Amino acid sequence: MAIDGISAVGAIGKSLELTPANRTGTVAATGQSGLVDAIGKAFNDAVGQVQAGEAASIQGLQGGMPAYKVVDAVMGAQRTLQSMLAIRDKAVSAYQEISRMQI
Amino acid sequence: MVDPLQSTLRIAGSGLEAQSVRLRIISENIANAESTGDTPGADPYVRQTISFDNVLDRSINAPLVRVRTIGRDDAPFKIEHDPGNPAADSGGFVKLPNVDVLTELADMREANRTYEANLQVAKQSAELLGMTVSLLKDA
Numbered sequence: 494m495a496i497d498g499i500s501a502v503g504a505i506g507k508s509l510e511l512t513p514a515n516r517t518g519t520v521a522a523t524g525q526s527g528l529v530d531a532i533g534k535a536f537n538d539a540v541g542q543v544q545a546g547e548a549a550s551i552q553g554l555q556g557g558m559p560a561y562k563v564v565d566a567v568m569g570a571q572r573t574l575q576s577m578l579a580i581r582d583k584a585v586s587a588y589q590e591i592s593r594m595q596i
Numbered sequence: 597m598v599d600p601l602q603s604t605l606r607i608a609g610s611g612l613e614a615q616s617v618r619l620r621i622i623s624e625n626i627a628n629a630e631s632t633g634d635t636p637g638a639d640p641y642v643r644q645t646i647s648f649d650n651v652l653d654r655s656i657n658a659p660l661v662r663v664r665t666i667g668r669d670d671a672p673f674k675i676e677h678d679p680g681n682p683a684a685d686s687g688g689f690v691k692l693p694n695v696d697v698l699t700e701l702a703d704m705r706e707a708n709r710t711y712e713a714n715l716q717v718a719k720q721s722a723e724l725l726g727m728t729v730s731l732l733k734d735a
Contacts, residue, residue: 561718572725576732
């Protein structure tokens with residue numbers, strides 16, 4: 494009986510695994526929006542914006558762009574990154590909360 | 597819907613751009629305050645003027661500011677008797693630009709103040725955006 498209980502816990506752990514195959518198998522199958530996918534996509538957008546900020550700052554150094562535009566691009570990138578980090582931290586702490594749940 | 601604070605940043609940015617163009621025109625006027633024509637009796641540098649206009653930005657549905665025209669000041673030139681000057685006419689009179697440096701300096705101070713005001717608006721909205729995001733963070 495004890496061994497059965499442990500294997501049941503193992504099964505729950507498996508369903509929580511975040512491997513891509515498992516995600517498409519469980520999250521997509523249940524028809525829920527994939528939080529992990531959404532966060533991943535948002536991170537990609539954030540990376541794009543950070544790169545735009547970098548490009549703007551290089552152009553600014555070469556004098557090809559007004560200073561306020563460079564500042565705006567860099568600050569926009571910083572804001573996006575900070576928002577993404579805050580959202581990621583929330584998601585991670587939610588998963589931790591689940592893993593600490595009494596079974 | 598566009599975030600009003602993000603729109604504010606954009607609007608303040610247009611103000612910064614307009615005022616920096618204004619400052620550029622003022623600097624051109626001051627730099628050329630003594631620029632005479634290169635042939636006898638020729639017209640000297642003409643003072644430039646700038647005017648602004650509001651333009652609707654459809655992506656944020658708010659009026660931005662832009663430079664409407666950079667025009668020429670029609671005020672008469674200053675005439676000075678300086679027969680040795682290469683630009684002097686047959687009577688020895690030279691036409692000097694219609695630029696009054698004192699007016700330009702006052703105008704520069706005004707452009708400076710307006711730029712600073714727009715900077716403050718941008719600073720405030722960036723700070724508020726940052727504070728809102730930081731609500732997500734643990735205390």
